Amino acid sequence: MNTLTNTNELSQLLTGVNVFQNLSVPQLVEKVLSRDEAVLTSTGAIRATTGAYTGRSPRDKFIVREASVEEKIDWGAVNQPISSEAFDQLYHKVISYLKEKNELFVFKGFAGADERYRLPIQVVNEFAWHNLFAHQLFIRPQGDDLNHHENPFTVISAPNFKADPAVDGTNSETFIIISFEKRTILIGGTEYAGEMKKSIFSIMNFLLPEQGIMPMHCSANVGQEGDVALFFGLSGTGKTTLSADASRKLIGDDEHGWSNRGVFNIEGGCYAKCINLSAEKEPQIHNAIRFGSVLENVVVNEDTRAADYDHVFYTENTRAAYPLEAIDNILTPSVAGHPSAIIFLTADAFGVLPPISKLTKEQAMYHFLSGYTSKLAGTERGVTSPQATFSTCFGSPFLPLKANVYAEMLGKKIAEHEVDVYLVNTGWTGGEYGTGSRMKLEYTRAMVQAALEGDLQHTEMVKDEIFGLQIPLHVPGVPDSVLIPSSTWENQEAYKQKASELAAKFHENFKKFSSVPNEIEELGGPVFR
Incomplete structure (x- = not known):
């Protein structure tokens, strides 16, 4: 045929x-x-179930x-x-x-x-x-x-x-x-x-x-001065939360292209996770679920037709689909200029990555290729301690081409447009998961704001001895004591052991990139061997 x-x-x-x-x-x-494909909910959205396949x-x-x-x-x-x-x-x-x-x-x-x-x-x-x-x-x-x-x-x-x-x-x-x-x-x-x-x-x-x-699995927003920011991150790192900013207009929440003219949204809507969704925590998503929206596998009360976002009867991967116009404060059309800042988000459950660090071009390419975050203990059967998870370019299931194609495009665009790139750890501090504590959202928001407003471009930095990252010593609105991860641990030997363990995982994962120039790992990866 x-x-x-x-x-x-x-x-x-x-x-x-x-x-x-x-x-x-x-x-x-x-x-x-x-x-009879779905039911109407109390907000006017329809709710469908997907049978055996919920992802x-x-x-x-x-x-x-x-x-x-x-x-x-x-x-x-x-x-x-x-x-x-x-x-x-x-x-x-x-x-x-x-x-x-x-x-x-x-x-x-x-x-x-x-x-x-x-x-x-x-x-x-x-x-x-x-x-x-x-x-x-x-x-x-x-x-x-x-x-x-x-x-x-x-x-x-x-x-x-x-x-x-x-x-x-x-x-x-x-x-x-x-x-x-x-x-x-x-x-x-x-x-x-x-x-x-x-x-x-x-x-x-x-x-x-x-x-x-360059196609990108990221969210994007733009400030009042036209300054564009990109947010890359795997599930649970805070990508949606941190890109939703009342002072900045949303370009899109998931998929974008970066041309020689700037950034544009690939989609016309949003496909948001809605497990544990509430009006208090995520008002934009909650309020967008109205007539014309599509809910997948969300439990709905038979009598009131109200959605129960906390229930996982069908799956934890409950979803809501709605047009961008259902959200306030969006950029229309979803087309903007070149980014001035890129934020890589990771939720490091080992508690050893800095809460924010500034990356060189080589480090940006390295961490983009790595796409690191961590699974937490208890999230899957048999997972009793944090496990490193790597997803190439923060979207490995959707990349038909070799990884170096996307990384090289990123490196060229960072250099051409002089983009500041930051790695932000929304995970643990003062110890690994179970011992330390999750980084406060208010601190993370303050660090992201400082990065986007250029406050960190000229601040004093110190180099992390294991990961080679440049860490600011002062960030407005954030206590200095939380910025250096080693200083938040009581047991310094335990910190070095855990940091070295994670660095080794980075190196092991990077071996699969045989077509990537050696200098990316040499200049961008952890310095510990």
């Missing part, structure tokens, strides 16, 4: 009378409820091995290859399956808020609630935008279609397959809506670097 055959099959599918394209939010909500299925994600991408993809556990023949076979099966549906839903829009670089996309859904999710998460067309919607990258999502691994070449009944040559993402066997969002991010991580644009 060639590309033309695939295109014709899709065109025939989408010309049916049962295909609804770009329905409005009220129309989609009506469809969702009439089809991403990384073992079921594939990229078609095609001549045009063969030498570019970083093949391995993250980017598993599958043949064109297997893709075409599944494609034909999925299209045939969808032809039998009474209704289908199509969203046509874009990825990329900057019109100069945006990617036309279309999302074909078996479920109306998935189409509402796509409508809220991606960039919605305005005016005559769809007159310029040629050759879109298509997501085809058929959750109730299940693969046969023995016949279809998959690892399970679930599959997420990207074909770059056929500009198609095929999803089946999972109802988890996040697969659509992250698949689009994955293809942007492939396509944008070819245009000289």
Whole structure:
């Protein structure tokens, strides 16, 4: 089956009378409820459940091995290859399956808020609630935008279609397959809506670097003077909390591109975790969950239809999807200038990284490649002490290219635009998890504010003897006593042992970057051997 055959099959599918394209939010909500796909909550949001799969299925994600991408993809556990023949076979099966549906839903829009670089996309859904999710998460067309919607990258999502691994070449009944040559993402066997969002991010991580644009898994905001800040960090490090600042406008909370003109949001909405969500702690997210928003796997009271964000009956990975416009104080459109500051966030449960330190370009590339944070004791069965976790470029599951491609782009942009880069530890101080204490949020906020306002550019610094990081001796609003991690530990030998242990983990993890210049580790990594 060639590309033309695939295109014709899709065109025939989408010309049916049962295909609804770009329905409005009220129309989609009506469809969702009439089809019994979800329930209406007390705030007007709809709540859907996703069955057996309440998160991403990384073992079921594939990229078609095609001549045009063969030498570019970083093949391995993250980017598993599958043949064109297997893709075409599944494609034909999925299209045939969808032809039998009474209704289908199509969203046509874009990825990329900057019109100069945006990617036309279309999302074909078996479920109306998935189409509402796509409508809220991606960039919605305005005016005559769809007159310029040629050759879109298509997501085809058929959750109730299940693969046969023995016949279809998959690892399970679930599959997420990207074909770059056929500009198609095929999803089946999972109802988890996040697969659509992250698949689009994955293809942007492939396509944008070819245009000289750096794709980034980060949040971004902008100050009153137009100063842009980027926040990189894994789950639990405070990325969403710290980028939500009443004095700065939000550009986006998760995915961005950095072109030669500046930063732009890839998405048109937010996909926020809402476990333990409260109006007091995270008012922006809480208030955004209203009519048109999509809740995933959140427990809802049968009588009052009120959401119970503290309950984990379905999963801890409860989610809320809503458009950016549901948040106050956003930048419209989501396009800004070059960053003046980059913040790498880590929650170090070993208690040995400084609460804030200034990075050289090489250190920035090293810590970007490392993407370090830590799992805490008790979060998983068998985890009895903090465990180091590394996610390349703070987003390893979504990187089709080799890691050095993204790191080199970061290094060049830092140098070209003279960006200040800081590593901020939102984790433990005075000892590791269980002995020390979590860094106070008010101190972290003060340190981030000082970094963004330029207060640390000329302050006195001292070099950490193990990690080689430059630590400020004074930060407005923060006691000097908490800035040097070793001084917060009562037992200095215990501190050195724990710091050396973490440094060794950094070195061990970095061995996988065989294509990265040695100078990045030599100049950017821990100095302890």
